[in-house]
Amino acid sequence: MGILNVTPDSFSGDGLLEVDELVNRAREMVRDGADVLDVGGESTAYWRPGYQPVPAGEELRRVLPVLERLRAELPGTPISIDTRKPEVAREAVAAGAIWLNDVEGVWDDGSMAEIAAKHGLAFVIMHNRHGSEYRDLVAEVRDELLEAAARAEAHGVPKEHIILDPGLGFGKTGEHNLELLRRLPELTGLGYPVLVGPSRKRFLGRLLGTAEQDRVEGTAAAAAIAIAGGAAAVRVHDVRPIARVVQVADAIVRG
Ligand code: HH2
Numbered sequence: 001m002g003i004l005n006v007t008p009d010s011f012s013g014d015g016l017l018e019v020d021e022l023v024n025r026a027r028e029m030v031r032d033g034a035d036v037l038d039v040g041g042e043s044t045a046y047w048r049p050g051y052q053p054v055p056a057g058e059e060l061r062r063v064l065p066v067l068e069r070l071r072a073e074l075p076g077t078p079i080s081i082d083t084r085k086p087e088v089a090r091e092a093v094a095a096g097a098i099w100l101n102d103v104e105g106v107w108d109d110g111s112m113a114e115i116a117a118k119h120g121l122a123f124v125i126m127h128n129r130h131g132s133e134y135r136d137l138v139a140e141v142r143d144e145l146l147e148a149a150a151r152a153e154a155h156g157v158p159k160e161h162i163i164l165d166p167g168l169g170f171g172k173t174g175e176h177n178l179e180l181l182r183r184l185p186e187l188t189g190l191g192y193p194v195l196v197g198p199s200r201k202r203f204l205g206r207l208l209g210t211a212e213q214d215r216v217e218g219t220a221a222a223a224a225i226a227i228a229g230g231a232a233a234v235r236v237h238d239v240r241p242i243a244r245v246v247q248v249a250d251a252i253v254r255g
Pocket residue numbers: 003005007009010011012040042043044045082101102103124126165167168195196197198235
């Protein structure tokens with residue numbers, strides 16, 4: 001999954017607001033091996049102190065022109081909308097998105113699941129938590145993901161449309177992220193495909209002492225371990241190198 005951030009403030013420094021540049025980046029990602037493109041109009045930095053939230057209208061002004069161009073110019077590539085707002089999800093679907101990626105999916109009250117059910121979308125439920133206190137990290141992440149999946153199914157999302165994501169960096173310390181990657185088989189064995197998003201994240205920067213744009217090798221290590229741990233997909237900024245890493249890791253592990 002290639003990341004297309006239509007934002008001025010994404011943590012990784014890759015955000016763009018210019019539609020032509022985003023479409024060119026999307027083409028390149030598809031050429032380099034991305035199977036899905038994830039378009040987001042609000043940085044998940046929204047939980048940081050002092051962050052100015054992006055109203056739905058502004059988020060839509062950012063993402064709709066990109067979605068429309070991608071639908072016209074890359075018709076064979078599934079497009080995902082990365083949003084936590086139902087009103088954005090609805091319009092994004094009308095503009096061609098067929099995946100719904102909700103970083104607050106684990107807290108969904110049914111509004112997102114109903115949109116996913118009504119339109120037959122793939123629904124990514126990401127784990128998230130305020131604070132990073134756990135008694136038993138992997139068990140709690142697993143149980144909260146399974147509860148959210150059951151709620152989505154109760155709202156009509158077919159089981160085979162649900163994808164789970166441990167939410168690296170969301171209510172997790174660096175150590176938590178490493179443990180989730182190390183113990184990923186405990187999540188990938190639950191009967192749902194698992195998506196993992198390690199790309200350029202701070203836990204890699206802490207280990208390597210490098211800035212966001214200099215974390216591709218760290219992302220590669222995490223992506224290979226995720227694939228070896230049974231992940232079905234990884235969400236990344238640097239598609240060209242990581243698609244190659246994933247291809248080889250997959251061939252080694254799955255034959
Ligand atoms: N991480 C980010 C955003 N969305 N979605 C899923 N399913 N999994 C993730 O790990 C995930 C996500 C944060 O990364 P990015 O989009 O690069 O940054 P920002 O939110 O600052 O734009």
